[in-house]
Amino acid sequence: MIRRLRQKFWTTKPTRSFGGDLAVLLFIAAAAAFSALPLVYAISNAFKPLNELFLWPPQFFVRNPTMANFYDLLVLMSSSWVPFSRYLVNTLVITLGGTVGHVVLASLAAYALAKHDFPGSKWMFSVVVLSLMFAKQVTAIPNYLITSVLGLVDTHWAIILPAWAMSLGLFLMKQFIEAMIPDALLESARIEGASEWTIFWKIVMPNVRPGWLTLIILSFQALWGETGGQFIYSEQLKTLPYALSQIVSGGIARAGVAAAVGVIMMILPITVFVINQSKVIETMGASGIK
């Protein structure tokens, strides 16, 4: 019975004790409860009718779930003079365009920095890492000036182009390429006459799949929440988080709607996370290339 239970949960390893495994599982379960319960409460709030939201003492779970908050949100959305789908499309353009460009450009650069030894490579990498440590609040004004010199103010490019060169992706991809691509693999491909371009797409990228799947999650999430308020003035170019934050700023009367907004904004990033993360886990065993 114990053995069946174990096989259900763990990939069996000879170096593990059952007591240890069980302790680990209980520990993870406790942590998962701590991390999930506040969110369960938040989501449950989104389905509470107004009288339950202001009930004392407040209840953790909803008693009479209602879609009223979501319906209110729908009404508020349809009363904006720009069709709400417009905001969604804007955010999707920024999120997808930014993520794809960032993953490709950062991986290209990371491959060269990780596997080619050329003058300036170490220097460039340290600059990227150090840049993570500079508070981004003070670079906002210089950034705005540069964006306006380039003529990008009030276009989606003002958000997409800087996203392509975020520091995070290069740092992350370099660590992945260094750890997952053995030099011997590249050497043998070069001997067979493959160009660096081919090596990058046919050997490097397929083998660091867990790396860029993870980067897609992170980049998607960062851009999805982008309000763009600093750069974008035209109403028809504004983003979904911006439009929703306008609705929520209506104060305490919109408490239920705010909860609904939070839940709706979470749907897509969670979907991307679940899809990519399960693919990261699938890659197990495929590392037989070494």
Add this chain to the structure above:
Amino acid sequence: MASMPERQVSTQAVYRPESKLGQLWKRIKQNKVSYFFVAPYGILFFMFTVLPVAVAIYLSFTHYNMLQPPRWVGWENYLRLLLADDIFLIAVKNTFVFAVVTGPLSYLASFVFAWLINELKPRIRAFLTLLLYAPSISGSLYLIWTIMFSGDSYGFINSRLLYLGIVKEPIQFLTDPKWMMSVVIIVVLWMSLGTSFLAFIAGLQGIDSSLYEAAAVDGIRNRWQELFFITLPQMRGYLMFGAIMAITSSFAAAEQIIPLVGFPSTDYAGHTIVAHLIDYGNVRFEMGMASAIAVILFFTMVISQRLVQRLLDKIGT
């Protein structure tokens, strides 16, 4: 192809020893392809990160109120911060308390959970990963903590305490300086399984499983030996990444803190260095002072990163 240029160098060296610059130029030309690979990213990175940072460093030596052109004042901003700004020193103290607690703990938690989860079967692992990572993806939903810790009797925790008769008056978790820092630390730790956690999971996934099989044959007996002799050395690059992410997020914390304890917080008990920077930059329009804070913070992070790096270098040696 590789031997050709070498021969040229050697014959030339006999007649005319090449200058250092010439050699560098030769190496640059040999690595032309590498430059094409880094160019698109590098150009954008230069424009949108390097240039703005350089401008900010310059501004830190000026008086700049965003209306008049910047006026050079030398070290004045730095001296003012360190000698004449009491609140900055409070912010420094708070930031260190916050960073010393949340930095190492969130780093450790990210690794430990990624590592523990790694041996579970895929389906349960995917489910637990989702639960553990959910706070980082929750967006505005993390503001549920303001309801949790709210200081009136409708706050979830206060309502329970009152209901059970443990307290007579609601506790002012978010405004009482006694509680503020602890509450903020709890909420930030709740969200601590983020970027590094995912990087560690993916990194562990990439470790060659034959290494573990070989180790079991070689007499590794339990999970701890396996961790110290195989997993940690294999993970060194990711551990460096995680350390830097922990340092930057714990020292630069402000954006998750401000919505919880307000701005400015009571008695500045939740005031961090970046909160102070935001105060100068967005409220008082003193960009010179704000930039000086950013420069000081930058060097603080660089120093702590060097210290952590020394610790990490000891792993597996």
